[in-house]
Amino acid sequence: MTRLVSLLLLVAAPLAISAYDFVTTKGLRWPAGEIPMNLQLDATRDSQFLSDGKASWNEVAEEALAIWNSELSYVQFTSFTSSQRGDGNGHNEVFFSTNAYGHPLGDRVLAITTAWKIGSERVEGDTIVNSDVAWDSLRGPIGFFDFDLRRVLIHEFGHTLGLDHPDEARQVVVAVMNSIVSDLDTLALDDIHGVRALYPPDAAYALNFSIVPPGSGSVFAKAPPDINGRYPAGSLVTFLAKPQRRFRFNFWGGDENRTGGKLVVLVVDDENITLNFSTNGAPVIRAQPRHQIASTGDTIMFSARVSTSRKMPSFYQWQHDGNDVPNATNTTLVLPFVGHESSGLYSLRASNARGETFSKPARLVVDGH
């Protein structure tokens, strides 16, 4: 039975795109309880002065584990130091070496994480950090000469948990799990949502919907929320968009960013979702602008293909996080020399005498932000 979901907030929440990716699908997550990590970094590399004041490599690893632990309840990393290394002991070993199980890593490899599985049960894995690399422990922008062990270990321990690279799955998101290390030095929302999807917390979350423009349509849920209007973490809920007469549905926005009248949400957080409709005579967005990843100083171009009536004039305006971009009044937007302040969501508003239409927002990620 479908049920009308109450329409709550009209104010858009901070926008995010759920796009985490997993090493494999079901079967490779850890069972509930502890994930024991044998930290052998200090035993396999001499200590040195680290830029963040840490006294040892193991301390860097402990902090990376604690960062993940703060987002976990179903499982928790525990750390210890034992000289008894080996396979088949159920311990995940973290150590410096130039090879993995006798196979040289190669000179371009910073670290790898392995995962051993018997049947569908995950048994152990190792994180091997290349000892030929110059390491430090930093914050903020990545260094030119030394690699930051802390953020590489945060990333590797994400692999230990079962997360993969979202950008390898063609998803443009801010995430420490992206395959490219950036100025981002800790977990981003997408990383947290990913790990909650694998290890759902004992919690329930609210999904709030708003209709843009008000009165242009409604949303139906295929499963009802609990008595408090919430859904249990980890549940999959399907929603359908239904336009009113003389309106058509464009896209799902806010914390979701999808086209198509059917939306399936994996519940991992409170979400504010917008349903974007437009009147039947308004321009139609035929090709949506695409998400892009950039570095400071790049020139980036967004474009949308719009069809509209030739009998009346059409007007265009690009928006950046909801604000008009000056002099951006055609279907292509060129951003020369982008910087961190250019990051965010870009959308084209196309209007004529019959109404207005917004393109699906496209995210620009600059230097990982």
Next chain:
Amino acid sequence: MICQTISRRWIYFCLIVFFTLSAGRGFGATVIAPSFDQLVESADLIFTGQTRSQRSEWRNIGGQKSIVTLVSFRVSAVHKGRADSVVTLQFLGGAVGDVTLDVSDMPKFRKGERVVLFVQKNGANASPLIGFYHGKFSLQSDATGRETVWKHDGEAVMDVLEIGRSKPTARSARVPLSNEEFTGKVREHLSRSRE
């Protein structure tokens, strides 16, 4: 006057160093992404081929047990180095019976997939491809039958200068490189280095 010249030279030097370092700042979380030039120069074998078969088996190196996967390719063109009509590459990881070893960033192949591969130290290194999946380029035919070149992240290669960078430059209205154009760039680079 001399001081000014030295000062300008020093500034130019600093600018060159800065831009060289800036261009290479993006690096893979586990692998430093190689540029196109680095791929071509470091490879001891570059070939176009098609995956034919793969099998996994146990290895024991100095008492350390692991699983490796041997992937065989039917070679259609060799661009650098020497190769027989079939090349078999060894990758750390795979599944034997009930036991699976997954390795982060290791490239994966579909049967029948056409690829251009940049190979270094096959049989020794954990990955025989330079920079793990960065050394693999997939070929896909479009509706006209034109074979275009794609990176591991599902992005088409528009310009070899973008390889190894953290992102492409403005990409609209550009055409992916064809297999012939891409491998032509490899041969062009090799003949330049021989001169």
